[in-house]
Amino acid sequence: MVTMGELWATLGSVVASAMFVSTIFKQYFPYQLWGYIEKYSLKFVRFLYPYIEIRFDEFSGGRMQRSEAFSAIQNYLSTKASLHATRFKADFVKDSQSLVLSMEDREEVTDEFEGIKVWWVLGKTIPRTQQFSFYPAADEKRFYKLTFHKSHRELITKSYVKHVFDGGKAIAVKERQRKLFSNNPSKNWYGWRSTKWSHVQFEHPATFDTLAMETQKKEEIKKDLKKFREGEEYYTKIGKAWKRGYLLYGPPGTGKSTMIAAMANYLNYDVYDLELTTVMDNSELRSLLIETTNKSIIVIEDIDCSLDLTGQREKKKEKDGDEEEKNPIEKKMKEDSENKASKVTLSGLLNFIDGLWSACGGERLIVFTTNYVDKLDPALIRRGRMDKHIEMSYCGFEAFKVLAKNYLDIDSHELFAEVGHQLEETNMTPADVAENLMPKSDEDDAETCLKNLIEGLKVAKEEAIKKAEEEARLKAEKEEKEKEEKAKEADSKEENKKGDETAANSVKENGSIDKEVK
Numbered sequence: 001m002v003t004m005g006e007l008w009a010t011l012g013s014v015v016a017s018a019m020f021v022s023t024i025f026k027q028y029f030p031y032q033l034w035g036y037i038e039k040y041s042l043k044f045v046r047f048l049y050p051y052i053e054i055r056f057d058e059f060s061g062g063r064m065q066r067s068e069a070f071s072a073i074q075n076y077l078s079t080k081a082s083l084h085a086t087r088f089k090a091d092f093v094k095d096s097q098s099l100v101l102s103m104e105d106r107e108e109v110t111d112e113f114e115g116i117k118v119w120w121v122l123g124k125t126i127p128r129t130q131q132f133s134f135y136p137a138a139d140e141k142r143f144y145k146l147t148f149h150k151s152h153r154e155l156i157t158k159s160y161v162k163h164v165f166d167g168g169k170a171i172a173v174k175e176r177q178r179k180l181f182s183n184n185p186s187k188n189w190y191g192w193r194s195t196k197w198s199h200v201q202f203e204h205p206a207t208f209d210t211l212a213m214e215t216q217k218k219e220e221i222k223k224d225l226k227k228f229r230e231g232e233e234y235y236t237k238i239g240k241a242w243k244r245g246y247l248l249y250g251p252p253g254t255g256k257s258t259m260i261a262a263m264a265n266y267l268n269y270d271v272y273d274l275e276l277t278t279v280m281d282n283s284e285l286r287s288l289l290i291e292t293t294n295k296s297i298i299v300i301e302d303i304d305c306s307l308d309l310t311g312q313r314e315k316k317k318e319k320d321g322d323e324e325e326k327n328p329i330e331k332k333m334k335e336d337s338e339n340k341a342s343k344v345t346l347s348g349l350l351n352f353i354d355g356l357w358s359a360c361g362g363e364r365l366i367v368f369t370t371n372y373v374d375k376l377d378p379a380l381i382r383r384g385r386m387d388k389h390i391e392m393s394y395c396g397f398e399a400f401k402v403l404a405k406n407y408l409d410i411d412s413h414e415l416f417a418e419v420g421h422q423l424e425e426t427n428m429t430p431a432d433v434a435e436n437l438m439p440k441s442d443e444d445d446a447e448t449c450l451k452n453l454i455e456g457l458k459v460a461k462e463e464a465i466k467k468a469e470e471e472a473r474l475k476a477e478k479e480e481k482e483k484e485e486k487a488k489e490a491d492s493k494e495e496n497k498k499g500d501e502t503a504a505n506s507v508k509e510n511g512s513i514d515k516e517v518k
């Protein structure tokens, strides 16, 4: 079989002869004939070299954006290169567990598609300008060159190239290291290499298997997520942006943050942890959200604390208004501190969730968490914005069984019945159950841990009873006070009434005396 090297050697001699012939022609033939000669010599070369070349540059659109095609080809060829090439660049990905080999510069890789052979070469061009550069590598322009026989033009340009892109993208999804992004304060957004989001590798061990929750509820959430992930066509069909809002609510320690991690692991998505208190205003919020990538979960934790959802800021300003004129220096200081505080508003957030943001990109989940669902504005959590509401509640027996399996590696035990009975009577968060179940030393076995939990549940129950009694006492006291106050009020009203009547009577009497006098 002819290799590309041999082909080039043949071509080299043909080109040399052609150049020699062309020099002779230029000397002895008139200028008008050159056009014809060039045309026919090109045809001749094409006849001798029946191959087509396609070049895929690394950067398209200036140097700003790395070409998607280049990355896809790189991924696709990383699997082929390990079979054919002899020189590689090696890299570890995914926690140093798998080695990725990619082609070295100018290395040739052959591939076959439906019995047709094609050649790939990684090339680079170095600019000829003699400029001094701090980053010489940044001036190089790399590209992949695909060569194939011209008789397969149709098949290669349509089917094969698509096959390579799809294959490359699938590998990227599989090999991708997921990231946890946090937003930078806007004062750090500008300057060399600064970004709006910083990231670290996302490596949270939580999964739906380890999440303590009723099985039925868990399955429902998993199905919902799966439907979303595979729903590109469906969302296009119904004319809706490919986004979905989740609201997780429940007391602290019931697993809201853990659920987000499990979701990200299940979907294989990146996580953007959006800290709203460092976002100055709605336009900053917009530019942050626009920079998020697809296949991601955007998380806003404790939404009730990060946003002024009750309009209290407005009220506070009104109250301060009276004092403004009294102390101008204080007023200025107050203004400065207010200017520094976040001015993201509910309407800004809402506009973005279902307004403009819908137009850019898809495949994004937005998850809000709160401990107090009642505090949230109904406008924020209506379906369409927050499509799915999930209540994370106190630990039930099913959730306990998951924790027992996670922490003690047991599916059943004679003490389970007692734990179940106690859980029915006491509200304990999965976080507290987990803490009680965790072995505190090497000597602690499953039985000791379960006994600890039962003890913990009993204590919690007693405390809850005491708290309820205390609350009832306070309530009764308050009611008693209110009653007394009402009685007092009624008394004073009665007295006032009586006073008024006496006065009216005396006026009447005076009037009749006056008449008599007349």
Ligand SMILES: Nc1ncnc2c1ncn2[C@@H]1O[C@H](COP(=O)(O)OP(=O)(O)OP(=O)(O)O)[C@@H](O)[C@H]1O
Pocket: 210, 211, 212, 213, 250, 251, 252, 253, 254, 255, 256, 257, 258, 259, 370, 371, 392, 429, 430, 431, 432, 434
């Ligand atoms: N449902 C659960 N399943 C498994 N582990 C849980 C669950 N709930 C809580 N935990 C454990 O408790 C810890 C705290 O839970 P998590 O941070 O998810 O609670 P949260 O609901 O986000 O609380 P907060 O409202 O305070 O943010 C977790 O690290 C996890 O180990």
Ligand SMILES: [Mg+2]
Pocket: 256, 257, 258, 301, 369
């Ligand atoms: Mg949390």
